Amino acid sequence: MTKSDSKARTRGMRRLAGIALSLMLGAGALTACGSGGETIAADAKTGNRKIRIAAPFISTMNSAVLYAQGNGIFAKHNIETEFVEVHGAAGLQATLGGSTDMAITSSVNPVAALEQGQEFPIIAQIGNGFPESVLITAAAWKESGLKDDSPLKDKMKFLAGKAWGVSSPQGSSSYMARYMFQLAGLSGDDFKMNSMGSASGTLAGLKSEKVVAGSMGSPYPQVAEAEGYAKLFINVSGGEVPELTNTLTSVVAVTPDFYKNNKELVADFRKALGEAQKLVYEKSAEVDEWIYKNHFDGSPKEAVLAGVKDQRDGAAIAKQPEVSAESAERLVAFMKATGQPVPDDWRKIFVDLAG
Template sequence: AMSPQGRVMPISVGGRMEKSLRKSFVPESWKSKWLIGLFFISLPLVPNLAWSAQPTVRIAQAVDALAFLPIYVARANGYFNDEGITLELIIVQGGGPDLQALIAGSVDFDATSTGGLLRTFSGGIELLGIHNVVGKCIIDLIIRQETAKRLGITPAMPVQEKLRRIKGTIVGASRVGSLSYQIAYFLAKEAGLEQGKDVTILGVGGGDSALAALKTGRIDIMSFAPPFPQVALKDGDAVSLVANSKGEYPKLNSFLQNVLLTRPDYAKKNPDMVRRILRAMVRGNRWVAENDAKEVAKVVSKFFKNTPADVLLNTVEAIKPAVVPDGRLTLDGLKGVEEVYRANGIIKKPVPWDRLVTNEFLP
């Protein structure tokens, strides 16, 4: 859902982007389609007659979802405006185009998954992580009621036993290669199951498409971030398989899911701007951590007008514990992501975290 205060217009991309796309790590299918989901949103957060004198900063965001809760709070509460910044937000439909926009210089910051940082590194490009947006895994897996009954899976069963029983099922993630896909792939592998042989993991699109596929039986299991698993559970269409948002799978308890990225050269040339952006972001983190979930849900509800109030509250309650108040990046959380992407075959060489992330710009 777009901010009700914003306006949408296409973003123009020059030769620099085209050159970057030709040389990038992004699959061919992304290169021809990424503009479809790319939106340019100008966000007048608080009326201010001095806007013309304020610098404009472009930030990309991988998806329009509450997995980036502190950013919605910072927007709603006017924290970027407080820093003298006019925010222009680009929202894409899944990670990939956002990273390309950052690499090409079309944006200077990108809120995305830590896995995106690892994918660019594996492709030979080093970006810089500067802020912890969501510091734990919140990708939940749920299973259709009918499939659970057939396989003898109950909510009270130990999670490893539940996973061992999903052989022969079809799992729906947002798209092949996405974070939701990687988590499902990892958990299946942990249970000794092979993708394409023992289980089938498919890309089914957005959360609404996944819910429809689950309801009609086209998929047995859904791997998604809140609020979509919570919606299916509330409607009685599914039971929980792995509740990562509640820390149910120990190996994913240290998993720094979402980060804010910039280019190393931009950070070096514009340290003051980076600090101003991060002051606004960290205020968002702290406000989420310090306030009741009901108040947080109320503040961000204007961005999610089509989401029922009870589902929005449940989503905020699921994500709130994952928001680190000071926004600091932790090595344990980063290594947790590395473990998943290494197990899945995405990362094969040592990861120089000291070059890829820093806390030096945080307040």
């Protein structure tokens, strides 16, 4: 590939990212009701402050926040939570418009929004490694002739030009795929993305063989493998790709007004989340059992447990709400490597780094 080809591809990716963010933020501005930044008062009877959190599909990556909600940890800090399912960058749109108070979103989205002139303070981390792993159809696995420990270069070469399902074109798995092609010495143009709308859509595409590959968070790859129609191909969340570890991937973001008007609530949210994150690692068997029974009952249990174990082994699930400078810098390096614009003042949106 020539240097001019590389520059042209980078410019094209930046244009696409800019267009996507402009559309997203424009839609958010149209729906904004002025309620996204109000002070949340405690309920007179319960003393709880109710917050609505935009979140993607249920994943073991979100074990801590789910466990905190279901086991009274948020309630102990006088917080009542309601999750609203929102995919991709739309979580920021919902928060900007006032439909939700916080958004669990891919970390690239608030940084990209800052480039477009819209700030979303990042108040906590959920993922510190890529939650998605790559799976392929059972037929493609047989065709590949590869092994679990085959080099990344060989695996990515096999996937070049093949239909690859993702939940959202703005999601972290889309950029992750492009980055892995780059790590393998291939072109980002080899990534043939198919937006399937959700993890279930990607799984349906794999079952029907409309797509050859898909990337999504655990435990879905492990469950698909257990059910026999797909194979876990690249265990990213388990640490198979070192360049993608210790990288900030999933965060909790709010609007500037919400952060300014709810400092005590944000502090209490971080305390509660931190308690749950600690339990995910120190009482893993107890937490995993609860997550399985309450969110994945009916799926192959061993597959679900294997999925969350992979994420812990790769340290993909954040261990504390505070964002480290190193993980944020690795995020920025990842974004720049995949042609995503990063403003020089990116640190300003991280409450743990801004000072």
